[in-house]
Amino acid sequence: MPRCATFVAGVALFLPMSAPSAAASRTYVVVIDKMKFGTVPPSLKAGDAVVWENRDMFRHTATATDGSFDVDLPAGKKGKTVLARTGTFAFSCKYHPGMRGVLRVSK
Ligand SMILES: [Cu+2]
Structure with a gap:
């Protein structure tokens, strides 16, 4: 079955790991x-976690501009960032500066 590359490129999965609850942190x-980078979850809260899943054949990183996180992502691997603080965190890939995004973390 043909795969639509344009569609796949923009996909991000929002997968709460536990049952919905106002206080529960989510991944x-x-x-x-x-x-x-796929679409970033729109309503992140402090305590939530983001798992970065690298499906490329290239090494990437998810590196915050302010240094608050720096996740190394070898080809095909995953890495996790726990969002301890509220704020707006711009991030990019160290190796491919055109790859960038922003995490907005609220209370
Ligand atoms: Cu990269």
Whole structure:
């Protein structure tokens, strides 16, 4: 079956790992595919976690501009960032500066 590359490139999966609850922290997956970060979850809260899933054949990183996180992501691997603080965190890949995004973390 043909795969639509354009569609796949933009996909991010939002997968709460536990049952919905106002207080529970959640884990979201941001897929990196075809040299792009997927869509970042829109309503992150302090205490949530982001799992970065690198589906590319290239090594990437998820590196915060302010140094608050720096996740190494070898080809095909995942890495996790726990969002301890509220704020707006720009991030990019060390190796591919055109790959970038922003995490907005609220209370
Ligand atoms: Cu990269």
